[in-house]
Amino acid sequence: MIKNFNIKSFGKALRSVLSLMVLFMGLFSLRAHAQERNSNNPEYKIYFQFDKSAVNSAYMSNAQSLSSLDSLVAAVGLESVESVKVVSYSSPEGNYAYNLALSKKRTDAVYHMLVATYPSLAGKIELDHQGEAWQDLRNSVVADANFTEDVRSQILEIIDSDRDPSSKEAALKALPQYKRLYSSYFRKFRYAEIRLRIANSEEIVLPEENKQISSPEVVVLPPVQDTVVLEEPELIIPEHDTLHVEPIVVDTVAAPVNIPPFIPLPAETTPAAPVKKTFAAVKTNLLYDAVTALNFEVEIPVAGRWSIMAEDVFPWWHIDNKYAFQMWEMGVEARFWFKPWDVNGTEKMRGWFVGAYGMSSKYDFQYDRSINYQGEYWSAGITAGYVMPIGRKQKLNLEFSISAGYLQTDYRHYMPAEDYSVLIRDPYNMGTVSYFGPTKAKVSLIVPINFGKKGGAR
Numbered sequence: 478m479i480k481n482f483n484i485k486s487f488g489k490a491l492r493s494v495l496s497l498m499v500l501f502m503g504l505f506s507l508r509a510h511a512q513e514r515n516s517n518n519p520e521y522k523i524y525f526q527f528d529k530s531a532v533n534s535a536y537m538s539n540a541q542s543l544s545s546l547d548s549l550v551a552a553v554g555l556e557s558v559e560s561v562k563v564v565s566y567s568s569p570e571g572n573y574a575y576n577l578a579l580s581k582k583r584t585d586a587v588y589h590m591l592v593a594t595y596p597s598l599a600g601k602i603e604l605d606h607q608g609e610a611w612q613d614l615r616n617s618v619v620a621d622a623n624f625t626e627d628v629r630s631q632i633l634e635i636i637d638s639d640r641d642p643s644s645k646e647a648a649l650k651a652l653p654q655y656k657r658l659y660s661s662y663f664r665k666f667r668y669a670e671i672r673l674r675i676a677n678s679e680e681i682v683l684p685e686e687n688k689q690i691s692s693p694e695v696v697v698l699p700p701v702q703d704t705v706v707l708e709e710p711e712l713i714i715p716e717h718d719t720l721h722v723e724p725i726v727v728d729t730v731a732a733p734v735n736i737p738p739f740i741p742l743p744a745e746t747t748p749a750a751p752v753k754k755t756f757a758a759v760k761t762n763l764l765y766d767a768v769t770a771l772n773f774e775v776e777i778p779v780a781g782r783w784s785i786m787a788e789d790v791f792p793w794w795h796i797d798n799k800y801a802f803q804m805w806e807m808g809v810e811a812r813f814w815f816k817p818w819d820v821n822g823t824e825k826m827r828g829w830f831v832g833a834y835g836m837s838s839k840y841d842f843q844y845d846r847s848i849n850y851q852g853e854y855w856s857a858g859i860t861a862g863y864v865m866p867i868g869r870k871q872k873l874n875l876e877f878s879i880s881a882g883y884l885q886t887d888y889r890h891y892m893p894a895e896d897y898s899v900l901i902r903d904p905y906n907m908g909t910v911s912y913f914g915p916t917k918a919k920v921s922l923i924v925p926i927n928f929g930k931k932g933g934a935r
Contacts, residue, residue, distance in 0.1 A: 858882015
């Protein structure tokens with residue numbers, strides 16, 4: 478007989494041990510269930526270059542992903558693939574409507590690649606394009622140990638706000654940490670994910686050399702929505718001296734936590750983005766304006782990367798037959814843009830361009846008795862320049878350009894009378910001058926003209 482045996486303390490300890498056993502067995506069952514689910518639903522990422530929708534097998538980890546996909550299909554057989562879902566994203570930068578269309582192009586590109594490689598999958602593929610990968614950006618910020626808590630909170634406040642995507646992007650670009658976000662993460666947000674559902678319930682084991690080598694991914698688990706409560710098993714102690722514990726049967730088949738399968742939002746539930754289209758842009762050369770040479774330009778985008786620009790320069794004033802700045806110049810220019818644009822987007826006519834121009838003018842320049850010429854000229858040549866967005870909302874653009882070419886002018890010299898009452902033409906001082914070199918310089922303020930309505934693209 479054991480002395481000082483406390484049956485209540487022993488019962489309490491035993492209940493604790495049994496509770497831990499139930500917990501461990503439940504977690505083991507949950508882990509096994511998760512492993513089985515992942516093995517039957519493999520995922521492969523295909524990454525895209527900036528502003529591209531073509532599948533490049535040599536880019537990032539695409540070669541490993543495609544090799545692993547081939548190994549999987551060879552291991553299980555195409556008949557075992559129940560369904561394939563392709564979901565694509567773009568990095569959160571630039572126009573939202575353009576990025577939504579770009580992600581759709583990436584989805585279509587992966588679809589055509591899959592059908593060309595595995596024709597029998599054509600009827601099993603579901604497509605979805607999500608646009609900008611804001612959730613991926615949020616997960617990356619949460620997991621980045623290089624950010625202080627204050628900085629992380631500041632970035633997450635912008636991401637989680639109700640602002641439109643353009644306003645969020647502008648707010649992020651204003652932060653000193655934006656450069657790190659862009660260089661460290663944005664490249665990994667331009668991807669399409671191939672999600673397969675395999676009918677075979679057995680775990681798929683691929684050869685070691687064919688296992689996918691994925692690029693470093695930051696994974697942050699979402700907060701647990703349902704609290705798991707494990708009921709403490711009841712311990713019954715009989716009143717007689719013999720200790721008897723009823724056996725506890727633990728169901729190891731059903732996991733104690735009910736985890737709903739991942740169901741992405743269907744494409745039609747994606748929040749509608751403002752769909753606008755740039756039909757034209759009006760502009761003025763600030764350098765000409767600074768010297769009272771008022772000017773006005775209109776540029777219209779046409780097919781592909783081309784645009785047509787027409788300009789009119791019209792300073793037209795004089796003072797007492799002493800000073801005159803009169804010129805009426807008209808010209809046209811065709812431009813080719815190196816950066817492609819979405820025909821339905823608002824980011825047209827930005828970036829680097831080259832063009833060819835032609836213009837003609839008539840003029841009257843007088844500065845007292847020093848400069849006194851009238852005439853006409855024409856010019857033709859080439860232009861190179863760059864256009865960038867400005868302002869917090871980036872609704873305006875600024876152009877920097879320079880032109881060079883051939884200019885020819887017919888001039889006539891004149892002189893004012895002693896009392897400046899009349900201007901007297903000099904019949905012996907007239908002629909033609911030809912010139913080759915720089916002809917125009919511009920720093921132009923641009924106002925795009927956009928039309929459209931909300932809710933067009935989903």
